[in-house]
Amino acid sequence: MSEQEMPTLGGEYQYGFKDDITPVFTTGEGLTEDIVREISAAKNEPQWMLDFRLKAYKIYQRLSMPNFGPDLSTLDFEHINYFRRDTDKVARNWEDVPEDIKKTFDRLGVPEAERKYLAGSSAQYESEVVYHNMKDDFTKLGIVFMSTDDAVQQYPDLVKQYFGKLILPQDNKMAALNSAVWSGGTFIYVPKGVKTDVPIQSYFRINEGNSGQFERTLIIVDEGASVNYVEGCTAPNYSQDSLHAAVVEVNVLKDAYCRYTTIQNWSDNVYSLETKRAQAFENATMEWVDGNLGSKITMKYPSVYLNGEHARGTMLSIAFAGAASDGTGIDSDTGARMIHNAKNTSSSIVSKSLCKDGGQVDYRGQVRFGRDSDGSFAHVECDTIIMDDKSASDTIPFNEILNGNVSMEHEAKVSKISEEQLYYLMSRGISEEKATEMIIMGFVEPFTKELPMEYAVELNRLIEYQMEGSVG
Amino acid sequence: MLDLKKYPDVAAYVQAVAEPKWFTEKRIEALDELKNLKMPSFQKIRYRNWPIRVKKDLNNVKSEIPLPEDIDENAVTMVQTGQQTLLTNVSEKLQKQGVIICDWKTALDEHPELVKKYFMQKAIKITENKLTAEHVAKLTSGILVYIPKNVILKDPLTMYFIQDALQKIDYVHHVLLVADINSEVSYLENILTVGTEKTTANIIVEVIALEGSHVKFASVDRLGKNTTVYLNRRGYLKRDAKIDWSLGMMSDGNIVGDYDSELVGAGSHAETKVVAISTGEQVQGIDTRVTNYGRNSIGHILQHGVILQRSNLVFNGIGHVEKGAIGADAQQESRVLMLSRYARGDANPILLIDDNNVTAGHAASVGRVDEQQLYYLMSRGLPKKMAERLVIRGFLGPVLAAIPSRSIQIELENMIERKLVDGQKDE
Amino acid sequence: MSTLEVKDLHVSIEGKNILKGVNLKLATGEIHAIMGPNGTGKSTLSEAIMGNPAYKVDQGEILLDGENILDLPVDERARAGLFLAMQYPAEIPGVTNAEFIRGAINARRAEDNPISVRNFLKKLDKTMSFLDMTEEMADRYLNEGFSGGEKKRNEILQLMMIEPKFAILDEIDSGLDIDALKVVSKGVNEMRGQDFGSLIITHYQRLLNYIVPDVVHVMMDGRIVAQGGPELAKQLEDEGYAGLRDELGLDIKLTDEDA
Incomplete structure (x- = not known):
């Protein structure tokens, strides 16, 4: 562990800088049915997507906020800006990205990372993707990598087949909200048999206060293919809170492999309320690697529906909750769900949590063995270190077993250093x-x-x- | 003056049994508050549509059940059938030591100071939820056990509480066990049902373990198939007190088991062992909680369950360490054997930790009988099915071994054997 | 020359008095052995010198080069030149042996002058091969899953890498087979010299055949009851602790003595 590898940092959130950007288009504060229509129109969407949004908006109005976990009463939905477009077009090289926005991503090291070790990279700024590019080698393999907005226009059949199928708008209130106002996010399609280890990355940035970022990511890994996807997130510090309510759907087809890595480092004025779900078909593998270091409140429980025989699902996560700059503690309520719906499926959850300075880290999870999950296996391990007497942690795992021929092991430990x-x-x-x-x-x-x-x-x-x- | 006009059934009952006024006041308090209270809530235990509320009027009812033949009159401490007490065996020696063992009516008449001080005061509050309030309002049987300071009882106290389901009456029963400073007692209760009428049982057991006392509490529950049960057992532990719970859940009907130890005193220690067999179409929801308040308090939970046929067993294990419980230890283990493809089992080990200077952990597993x-x-x-039954008996061993009576151990083993043989037929 | 001096040391654990006035002086260039039956406070003495917070010093002083170090936390005592090879080294998952040792060496150097990776690896390779340790031991997590013998060897590896002024070896021989014992002794003898002093705590004389001490102290019931040269260890081997106790006319119950 040399000094080079582990430099000492100043005592501030280092991504807290902000830029002054005047949006090209915004729907302003608050949300109405008209605003949902405006967003759809701004994107020139087909009728079916508008219908989907309007239906979701009705569901959003009907559903109530979750009755478990952190206190969300301070989240002010009235004053959120639900859509904000800062540039007219998606650039394919960094020179075409508006100067101010490019500067932001330069400071975040995104273009440099892309040059060095990524197969493709995209960057979302507020509501929309401002940049995406994939190296030629990978384009030639037939991998599709673009914003989900573009995919609706360019790959309507694929989008129609998979969009909103794993996560229905009625799943939860934040999923309904995302379905109504979604914008941006990543679309990836990897054709049959195409394998790539080199990561594809998306970087999400919220710049303004009171912002809502509702990206929608859809990944389809076709039979025998593989993909390694990485996302990172940061935002400036503001006194006004922002909301990040993403929906991510991942489909891993027969014999395919997907690894989805997230390093979430939102500033501590962001509510990160995400719904992430994957389904793994026969002999497919889905791996979530999930690091939660920022946000004021995080609620996120990525799941894998193991729908084919011998499918595998894993979750490897860390969460770190410390003090927020307003003097309160960060509340990280995260976990995983593994749903065994087919024979001989296996899953593993390893969760490592740390809290200090009044932070709260909770693990909330579910392992379910359905009626047809004969021969399946699940392993869960939750470790927590509470570093001082101001911090606290709950571990709340649910294990539901509807089949006699399965096995599950679950272990958890909470301690100080x-x-x-x-x-x-x-x-x-x-x-x-x-x-x-x-x-x-x-x-x-x-x-x-x-x-x-x-x-x-x-x-x-x-x-x-x-x-x-x-x-x- | 007590106003009983609102509750004519209470008025008639208290007159019939000549109940002391101060206790009737508690009933009225409970009844008046009932509408403001909530049903108790447990993770993943869905019981709201069960007939678990005690709806029938308060009524003084005679029971016709005779003393069961297999009970050895000399070996038991007390036998109650329905609201009656059939037999009380308290030796002169115990009486001389100041030990009190009496039925509820006698407790109210002769030991009001103990009842007033401890009944639904420390471990459980009358208004904790709808079912606890209903319990007080409709209470018709029970016992008081008091072990004085420094008294150490070597022989176990053995109780039989027989629910009368020959008649359509609810069974509302209370056990108040107070172990005074530095006393020791081993207590065994058998709760069973005679009859098959559809009935509701609401049973609350309070164990008050004062400073330095040690209570070994064992139970064998064999309530009937048509009895819907709310069974709340709760310990309240002062400094350096210890309770060893060994709870054998062998009932045949739907049941909510709400077990809790409140580790109030520094150095207090609760060991809770629960074994359960679920059969037929029954649902057993078992919520075992230990709350550490005191410094260096220790709360351990071990739950082993076997699930057969189309039954459903939920094990919640909750280790809750409150802020300030420095040096506390909260450990738990839930293991479930699934022996049927039509059954359902839930094992939910929950840790709620509000202090950092603690050790806390849990383990849960679900699986089949160990192949090795x-x-x-x-x-x-050995033929496979017999071998399987032997392995399962070993799995249920932690509680079996803690039953302080060899004859009841054997009875329990036979019962487990019967349940397993029946269950294996459906496999 | 450096000195380590223990003066009238009284130590208790959880309110129980273990050390009842220990006096000891050792200089670099010397190797002392402390022998004694089980439960007489030998490990307590080593932990108290190192500064384990679980041990409470009730009275007395510990002087390193004449300076009282009792107020120093354990890490500062280590940087001042003390080393304790522990009987039960802690396991630390996720931290490799090599990065840990490098961290320990750099903790003794100026922040802007860390040991170069090359020099570090050179020294590490050399020392590991000297101690018959396989290369993969460097990349394994600190003590995690190590056998008893591997842990002891690893303590000596750290000793040789860190090069302290004074090393206390707490029952380094317990649970070792003869080959491992030879390797461990080889390590300590290699360190022997004008700039190094060691306090070897052991129950058995066997280790002292390989590391010959200059002075032998015998400890019983929290005190040093006898002192002598290497011949004292031999005498103990022949007569046992009970024999020595009776010779000295002490009224002490030995814990491993049959009741």
Whole structure:
């Protein structure tokens, strides 16, 4: 762990800068049926999508907020700006992105990352994708990578077949809201048998306060194909809260493989209320790798519906909740759901959580073995470290078993930093601060080792930043 | 002056049994509050459409059930059938030590100070929910057990509580066990049903373990198929007190088991072991909670369940460490064996941790009978089904071994055997 | 020359008095052994010198080069030159052995002058091969899943990499077979020299055949009851602790003595 690998950071959220951008088009604050129509019209959408939005809007009005988890009463839906377009066209190279926005992504290191180690990259700024590009090698393989808005125009059949099928608008209020006002997000189609290990990345940025970002991501990995998708998120610090309510649907067809990695690092004025769901068909593998470091409140429980024999689903997650800049604690309520609907399916959930300075980290999960899940297996492991007496953690897993021929193992531990480990490291001359950091890094290592190298370094940096001043 | 006009059934009942006024006041308080209270809520236990509310009027009813033949009169402490007490066996020695074991009526008449101090005051509040209030309003049977300071009882106290389902009457029963400072007691209760009428049982057990006391509490529940049960057992533990719960849930009907230990005192310790067999089409919802308030308090939960036929078993295990419970330990383990493809089992181990200086953990598993063990037994020539039953008996061992009476252990083993044989037929 | 001096040390754990006035002085260039029956406070002495927060010093002083170090936290004592090879080293998943040792070395150096990766690896490879350790031990997580012998070897590896002034070896021989014992001894003998002192805590004389001490102290019931040269260890081997106790006329019950 050299000084080069782990530089020391200043004590501030380093992505908290903002830009002054005048939108080209916005629907202003609040939401009505007319605004839903306006959004659809601004995108020049086909009638079926408008119908879908309008139906979802009605469902949104009918549903109530979740009756579990963090307190969402402070979220002010009236003053959110539901749609904001900052540029007229999606650029294919960074030179064409408006200068101010490009500067933002430069500071976030997005173009550099793309040059170095990505197969393709896209960037969403507020409501819409401002940039996307894929290297020629991958385009030639027939991989489709574009904004979901573009996909509605260019691949209407595929979109119609899969869009809104895994997550119905009535699933929950935030899914309904997203279905009504969605904009942007990523569409990926990997043709049969096409395999790529090189990651494709999307970067999501909220710039204005009171913003709503409702991206909609749809991934289809065709039979025998594979894809490795990474998303990152940041936002400036504002006194007004922003809402990020994404919907992500992933379809992993027979023998296919998908890994979906998220590094969520929203500033602590963002409510991140996401619905993410995948289905894995026969012998397919779906892997969620999910890091939650930011946000004021996060509610997210990605799921895998194991719908074909021998399908596999995994979730590997870390969550870190510390103090928010307004003096309260960050509340991270995350987890996973594994739904075994076919024979000989397997799933694994490994969740690592940390909290300090009044933060609350909760694990909330579900493993369900349906009637036809003979021979299936599930493994769940939740580990939490509560670093001080101001912080708290709940672990709430539900395990539902409707088949006699399955097996499930579930384990969880909650503790403070081990004094024995601390003493041992310090007895070798390592300071308490450094020793604490080492133990924490070791604790999340099962997660970081699964990240692409550049992300692992980034994540270690973020954790180190979060850990600052945690001793003494 | 008590105004009983609103509740004529209460008026008639208290007159018939000559109930002390102070207790009738509690009934009225409960009845008046009832409409403002909520039903208790448990994760994943859906019981709202069951006939679990005690709807019938308060009524003084005689029971015709005789003393069951298999009960050894000399070996039991008390036998109650319905609202009656058939037999009380309290030795002179116990009486001299100041031990009190009496039925509810006697408790109200002769030990009002104990009842007033502890009944629904410490462990459970009358107005905690609709079912606790209903319990107080409709209470018609029960016992009081009091172990004085420093008294150590070697022999277990054995109780039989027989629900009368020959008649269409609800069964509302209360156990109040107070273990005074540094006392020790081993207590075993058998709750069973005679008759097959569709009835409701609302049973609350309060164990008050004062400083340094140790209570070994064992139970064998065998309530009937047509009895819908709310069974609330709760311990309240002061400094350095310990309760060992060993709860065998062998009832045949739908049941909500609400088990809780409140670790109020520093160094208090609760070990809760629950085993359950679910058969037929029954639903058993078991919500076992331990709440650590005291420093260095220890709360352990172990739940083992076997699910057969078309039944449904829900195990919630909740370890709750309150802020300030420094050095607390909360551990739990729930294991479920699924022996039928038509059954359903839920194992929900929940940790709610509000302090950091704690050790907390849980484990849960669901699976079939251990293949290795099965193979080993079968390699010795046992037929598969018999081997399976032996493995399961081992799985239920933690509670079986804690039953303080050999004859009841054997009875329980036979009962498990019967249930397993029946269940295996449907496989 | 450096000195480590323990003066009239009284230590308790959870209110129970374990050390009842220990006096000891050791200088670099010397190797001392502390022998004694089980439960007499040998490990307590080593943990108290290192600064384990679970052990409470009620009275006395611990001086390193004449400075009282009792107020120093464990990491500062380590950087001041103390090292304790522990009887039960902690396991730390996720942190590799190599990065941990490098961290420990760099903690002793100026922040802008860390040991270069090349020099570090060179020294690590050399030391590991000296201790017959396989290369993969460097990349395994710190003590996680190590066998008893691997853990002890790893303690000696750290000792040789960190090069402290004083090393306390707490029952480094327990649970070791003869080959492992030889390797561990080889490591300590390699360190032997004018800039290194060691306090070897052991129940058995066997280890002292391989690391010959300059001074042997015998501890019973929280005190040092006898001192001598290597021959004292031999005498113990022959007569046992009970024999020595009776010779000294002490009224002490030994825990591993049959009742």
